[in-house]
Amino acid sequence: MGLRIAVIGVSYLGAVHAVGLASWGHQVIGLDIDPAKVDSLNQGRATIAEPGLESALRRQLDSGRLRFTTDYAEIADFAEVHFIAVGTPAAADGSADLSQLDAVVERLAPLLRRPCLIVGKSTVPVGSAADLRRRFRQLAPAGDGVELAWNPEFLRESQALADTLAPDRLVWGVESEAASAQLRQVYAQPIADGVPVIESDLATAEIVKVAANAFLATKVSFINALSQLCQATGADVVKVANALGRDPRIGRAFLDAGPGFGGGCLPKDVAALAHRADQLGVPQLAELARSVLAVNQSQRDWVGQLALVCLGGAATGKAVAILGASFKPGTDDTRDSPALSVATRLAEAGAEVRVYDPAARLNRAGLIQTDTLEQALDGADLVCHLTEWPQFAQLDPTRLTGPRRRVLLDARLKLDRRAWEEAGWTVIQPGRPWPAGPPAGA
Ligand code: UDX
Numbered sequence: 410m411g412l413r414i415a416v417i418g419v420s421y422l423g424a425v426h427a428v429g430l431a432s433w434g435h436q437v438i439g440l441d442i443d444p445a446k447v448d449s450l451n452q453g454r455a456t457i458a459e460p461g462l463e464s465a466l467r468r469q470l471d472s473g474r475l476r477f478t479t480d481y482a483e484i485a486d487f488a489e490v491h492f493i494a495v496g497t498p499a500a501a502d503g504s505a506d507l508s509q510l511d512a513v514v515e516r517l518a519p520l521l522r523r524p525c526l527i528v529g530k531s532t533v534p535v536g537s538a539a540d541l542r543r544r545f546r547q548l549a550p551a552g553d554g555v556e557l558a559w560n561p562e563f564l565r566e567s568q569a570l571a572d573t574l575a576p577d578r579l580v581w582g583v584e585s586e587a588a589s590a591q592l593r594q595v596y597a598q599p600i601a602d603g604v605p606v607i608e609s610d611l612a613t614a615e616i617v618k619v620a621a622n623a624f625l626a627t628k629v630s631f632i633n634a635l636s637q638l639c640q641a642t643g644a645d646v647v648k649v650a651n652a653l654g655r656d657p658r659i660g661r662a663f664l665d666a667g668p669g670f671g672g673g674c675l676p677k678d679v680a681a682l683a684h685r686a687d688q689l690g691v692p693q694l695a696e697l698a699r700s701v702l703a704v705n706q707s708q709r710d711w712v713g714q715l716a717l718v719c720l721g722g723a724a725t726g727k728a729v730a731i732l733g734a735s736f737k738p739g740t741d742d743t744r745d746s747p748a749l750s751v752a753t754r755l756a757e758a759g760a761e762v763r764v765y766d767p768a769a770r771l772n773r774a775g776l777i778q779t780d781t782l783e784q785a786l787d788g789a790d791l792v793c794h795l796t797e798w799p800q801f802a803q804l805d806p807t808r809l810t811g812p813r814r815r816v817l818l819d820a821r822l823k824l825d826r827r828a829w830e831e832a833g834w835t836v837i838q839p840g841r842p843w844p845a846g847p848p849a850g851a
Contacts, residue, residue: 414437417440417492418494418509418513423494423530429574435474436474437476442512450477491526494531495531497533505533505684509531525554527556527558532618535612535689536612538557545557560581563577563618575602580606584611593606618678629667630700630702632646632649633666635840647666665823667797670747671744671745683702709750715820724758727761728789729761731763731795732785734752734795734796737796739798752793755793763777765781787812789811797821801823802823802825804824815833
């Protein structure tokens, strides 16, 4: 028999989590303050593009175990466990904006008359969970009957449902045996499937999440900084990464050099970590995190600079085709996308910039979005490969007759250089040896 569970905030994380919980046999209500989102989800239309999500959503709606509401009173009456999955976006100073969490406390706590478990899933600065527990207990009629746990989520965009249903680990921080037992019931299915549980206190669980993202970002910035070093010496960053990755202590994952990391999580979480480390008197960690962000910015600038070099130093009057706009393949998400920052830089330098992406839709002044790849390529002086969608790796360079000049900047280092060169293209891959030595200014 499943538990009665509410999921508060059904954007990315919450919608996928609600579907996952229902598919494990729990009775689930997802809550959001946005009535349009709730209507859409109740009608079986996912509000984000994730493989398999919409069909899984419909299956769970049909099973009768899942529904969505805007009504806090309904979930307060219904649920034994409340997951909080609202956004914690970046504030102007880089800290995490916790106002959506504050709103949940204000709306939900006064309605909690019976003992229940609140489980935070949102990514927060360490210390937030203990603060929330205090406030919930102060405001809830059930008082100390309200337990709090923290259970971060590690899902990746474009494989969110698969990551939720089969995570590589379950991490939670609890303050009582009862909370631990209830979480084991929530996750009975993945635990039975062999997923390991790492149980800790609240602060440890909060830190694990931020540390995971900061470590991944550090790996990317490390290889990107090395790609600039390789460029300066004629070395090959891909071979460096392959050789490093063979060491099991290092691992090959997240060592793909490119225009930098983007998306809704890594940049924001590293900035928030720097901010919190400063507040807590750990300036070395703050400095490390800020260096990771500084390398990320410099990598975008560097790739933009290389594109200008490929254009002969001047962009005015030139046409550039940009392949890919999302922050990574497999998603239509363009939040903090490195591809778009490079594209914008070229547009600001005076180029006519046409962007083609198989999924993302943009609305950016100065950038022209094309419906087809051919439209982007037509008359282009330079082709920039900035997001490694698999369809770009399958292009036959001998058939690309639209561009005016056959110059390719493969900033993701994922295209078959030899095939493109044999088709008459000059191929520049940042961090790899240049075709005939680096052009002036690189
Ligand atoms: C990330 C974490 O991976 C996930 O665990 C967490 O829950 C949310 O944040 P996501 O934002 O979906 O997931 O993106 P991810 O796949 O981690 O990629 C982040 C960025 O790093 C992308 O822009 C990607 O292109 C870039 N990247 C990744 C590289 O440039 N090189 C690499 O080797 C790997």
